[in-house]
Amino acid sequence: MGKEKLLLDININWYGPYTLNEVYEYKDNYCDFGVYQIYGSHPIYGSGILLYVGKAVQQTFGVRIGQHEWEDNKDSGNIQVYIGRLRKDEITSIKEWQNRITMAESIILYAGSPARNSASIKTLPIGYEYIHVLNWGQYRDLLPEISGKRFSTCTWGEDFNLTTLS
Numbered sequence: 001m002g003k004e005k006l007l008l009d010i011n012i013n014w015y016g017p018y019t020l021n022e023v024y025e026y027k028d029n030y031c032d033f034g035v036y037q038i039y040g041s042h043p044i045y046g047s048g049i050l051l052y053v054g055k056a057v058q059q060t061f062g063v064r065i066g067q068h069e070w071e072d073n074k075d076s077g078n079i080q081v082y083i084g085r086l087r088k089d090e091i092t093s094i095k096e097w098q099n100r101i102t103m104a105e106s107i108i109l110y111a112g113s114p115a116r117n118s119a120s121i122k123t124l125p126i127g128y129e130y131i132h133v134l135n136w137g138q139y140r141d142l143l144p145e146i147s148g149k150r151f152s153t154c155t156w157g158e159d160f161n162l163t164t165l166s
Helices: 061-066 094-112
Strands: 006-020 033-044 046-056 080-086 132-136 145-147
Touching: 006 033, 033 061, 033 094, 046 061, 046 094, 046 145, 080 094, 094 132, 094 145
Parallel strands: 006 132
Antiparallel strands: 006 080, 033 046, 033 080, 132 145
16 A cells, blocks of 8 residues: 555634724734635625635734725725634644645635635645645635545546446
């Protein structure tokens, strides 16, 4: 048997919804990092849809989300933000934690294809087929579980038939 890669579970606790003004207050340099979702109106897709998924790794949620200028959205008063923090689990270093935030964002982006995201939704990087994102709490319209294997470039494999047993 060949050496098999282990599946990496990334657990995210989601909180929200928050208004833009509320989320701008999330600037604690010890805990306000992770992945976030922004919901609002889109001229084609309608109201209350997933507009954007992003990450706050080098800066807090409040700083990063403030850089998007969501106030320019004609319906900015109805924008809702959900923040996701990685569960402690077995993370042993800041670098590992930052990498997991990046991996989780990529898989969520690819699976959800938010209306206002354009980068990172065409393909998943090689190796992401071994990542499994589990969303907990207030994850709203995201899938509760997202498998990198399901959304990777892996092929389907051969269908079972009785001749494969011989």
